[in-house]
Amino acid sequence: MSDDAAPQAKAFPVSWDQFHRDARALAWRLSGQGEWQAIVCITRGGLVPAAIVARELGIRVIETVGVASYHEYKEQGSMQVLKRVDPEIVALGGGAGAGVLIIDDLVDTGATARIVREMLPKAHFATVYAKPKGRPLVDTFITEVSQDTWIYFPWDMGLSFQPPINQRSVG
Numbered sequence: 001m002s003d004d005a006a007p008q009a010k011a012f013p014v015s016w017d018q019f020h021r022d023a024r025a026l027a028w029r030l031s032g033q034g035e036w037q038a039i040v041c042i043t044r045g046g047l048v049p050a051a052i053v054a055r056e057l058g059i060r061v062i063e064t065v066g067v068a069s070y071h072e073y074k075e076q077g078s079m080q081v082l083k084r085v086d087p088e089i090v091a092l093g094g095g096a097g098a099g100v101l102i103i104d105d106l107v108d109t110g111a112t113a114r115i116v117r118e119m120l121p122k123a124h125f126a127t128v129y130a131k132p133k134g135r136p137l138v139d140t141f142i143t144e145v146s147q148d149t150w151i152y153f154p155w156d157m158g159l160s161f162q163p164p165i166n167q168r169s170v171g
């Protein structure tokens, strides 16, 4: 875990339904903010909200940028850029990504957002969820959760048996 990462005391599980609703809410909010020429989604987490936003706003030019940092579960390591943005996309709108929408599932410490913003300084950065440390790097988001919350996305979860509340150990 990086030095500034908080221990994750709380859990915020998100179902597919809730994620779809929240990503659609993001599309609504973005719809009044300009004519987007392309989406750059940050893989892999940004792929799902990008598909929903692209469908709602009729955006058909979709590019990816690959950044990985959480190599182990909840542990942030060194940042690795695995795929850069196509120069054709960077050049849109007169250069530096003007008119481009960058989409990710969430911003946590802001480390990922900082790297991608450097690549496209004039782009609009949007996420579905935001934690306080990363929030200043995002132009538009839907829901804020506390820094010590871990968000569980539906693609990372499966159905499993839950013991009755009165049989759970407290601790």
Ligand SMILES: O=P(O)(O)OC[C@H]1O[C@H](OP(=O)(O)OP(=O)(O)O)[C@H](O)[C@@H]1O
Binding pocket: 042, 043, 044, 045, 046, 067, 068, 069, 070, 076, 104, 105, 106, 107, 108, 109, 110, 111, 112, 113, 134
């Ligand atoms: O604000 P930060 O502290 O940088 O964290 C946010 C990033 O972490 C997660 O991606 P991850 O690196 O785990 O890769 P993934 O999208 O492939 O799961 C998430 O999808 C964001 O991209």
Ligand code: HPA
Binding pocket: 070, 106, 108, 149, 150, 151, 152, 153
């Ligand atoms: O809270 C989180 N949930 C899932 N992936 C993440 N990557 C950084 N923070 C998170």
Ligand SMILES: [Mg+2]
Binding pocket: 042, 043, 044, 045, 046, 067, 104, 112
């Ligand atoms: Mg990611």
